[in-house]
Amino acid sequence: MGLRQQDKVQTIMLIEDEEDILLVYRDFLERRGYRIEVSAPTANEILRDYEAYQPDLVLLDYRLPGYMNGLQAAEKILQKDPMARILIVTAYEDAKKELAENKFFNGKKISILIKPVQLGQLARLIARL
Known part of the structure; x- marks a missing residue:
């Protein structure tokens, strides 16, 4: 992963399997000026999308469909990019x-x-990260 352009969070990758919650978060955060990238909540897609988007922050639900929870997904992301910022x-x-x-x-x-x-x-919390 390359160095981040700035320390301030601008792009957020959002991972949430409940669509109503996802829409609330996305709309709220977009209105606050963040660029939102939505990832499907499965392990392979999360890792693929993280590399593609290179977000400043990953906001994810703990309970994900499949075999991995949010902490396990966070660990995989941090193995690829130890400087990643993650909010579960x-x-x-x-x-x-x-x-x-x-x-x-x-x-x-x-x-x-x-x-x-x-x-x-x-x-x-996002502003402090």
């Missing part, structure tokens, strides 16, 4: 514990946001 959204409090216990994520730019998500809170 989930209703599962245990995801924070899972993240903290996995030494691979130490020093990486990855955060977990627990649902229900307030859009203002989401915007503030």
Whole structure:
């Protein structure tokens, strides 16, 4: 992966299998000036799209269809690009514990946001990343 043009998040790759939630996030973030790339929520497509889009941030759901959850997908992305910024959204409090216990994520730019998500809170977190 090449060096990012700027530190500020401008392009977000959005991975969410519930279409209504995906549309809310996409519309909200586009109105705030972000360019949104939507990826299908399966492992191979996530990795392929990450390389194609080279987003500044990956916003993904923890619960994904198939054999991989959001943390596993994040690990695959970070193996390819250790500087990737990832925000996982989930209703599962245990995801924070899972993240903290996995030494691979130490020093990486990855955060977990627990649902229900307030859009203002989401915007503030993205701005800080």
